[in-house]
Amino acid sequence: MSAQALSDALWALLAACSVAAIAISHLTSAHLERISALVRRVEANRAAYVCIILSWMWVGWHFFAR
Amino acid sequence: MTDRARHRATAVVGLGAAIGLSAWAAATDPFTSGADAVSAIGIGLVAIEVAVRWRRPALVTGTDQDRASRARWWPWLALAAALLALELVSFYSGPRVDHPTISSLYDSATRWRAVKAAFFLGWLCLGAALVRS
Numbered sequence A: 001m002s003a004q005a006l007s008d009a010l011w012a013l014l015a016a017c018s019v020a021a022i023a024i025s026h027l028t029s030a031h032l033e034r035i036s037a038l039v040r041r042v043e044a045n046r047a048a049y050v051c052i053i054l055s056w057m058w059v060g061w062h063f064f065a066r
Numbered sequence B: 001m002t003d004r005a006r007h008r009a010t011a012v013v014g015l016g017a018a019i020g021l022s023a024w025a026a027a028t029d030p031f032t033s034g035a036d037a038v039s040a041i042g043i044g045l046v047a048i049e050v051a052v053r054w055r056r057p058a059l060v061t062g063t064d065q066d067r068a069s070r071a072r073w074w075p076w077l078a079l080a081a082a083l084l085a086l087e088l089v090s091f092y093s094g095p096r097v098d099h100p101t102i103s104s105l106y107d108s109a110t111r112w113r114a115v116k117a118a119f120f121l122g123w124l125c126l127g128a129a130l131v132r133s
Helices: A003-025 A035-043 A046-065 B003-026 B033-053 B062-070 B074-091 B102-109 B113-132
Strands: none
Touching: A003 B074, A035 A046, A035 B113, A046 B033, A046 B102, A046 B113, B003 B033, B003 B113, B033 B113, B102 B113
C-alpha cells in the first residue's frame, strides 16, 4: 500500500469515526456526551470559552483568508 | 410583533446574510483583500455577539446536567488526539501529496466554489452556535 493510499485511508477512517460518534451521541440511550453539551460545559469556564472563540476565529482566518 | 416572531425574523435575516457572505467568500482567493475582508466580517460579527452576551451566565439545562452525569466525554478526547496526531505526522512528513494535512485536503476540496461556500457557511453557523450556546 502506498503512503498516499494509507494517509487517505486514515483520514477517511477518522472522518467516519467522527460522523459515527456524532450520530451515536444523539441516540437517547447513548452514553456518549453530545458535542453541544460538551462545549457548554467547557464554556462555563470563561478562559476556556475565550480559547474556543479564538480557535474558531483562527480556523476561519487560516482557511479562508490566509 | 411577538418575541417569537422577532426571533424568527432575526434568524431568517441572519441566515440570509450568512448565505450572502458565503457566496462572496466562495468568489475570493486566499491572500487577497477580498478574502481578508469577508473573513474579517465573519470574525467581527461573532466578536460583537460575544461582547454583547459576555455578562450573561452560561445556560446549562437540566437535561444537559442529567445526560452529562452519565455520558462519557473521553471518546471525544481520544478522537481529537488521533486527529491531532495524524495532522502532526502528516505536517512533518513529505511530500504533501503522500501525506496530506487538513489544510491540503481543504485546498483540494475547495477547487469547487460551491464546496468553499458550504465550508464558509458551516464555519459561520458554528460561530453562531458557539456564541448562542
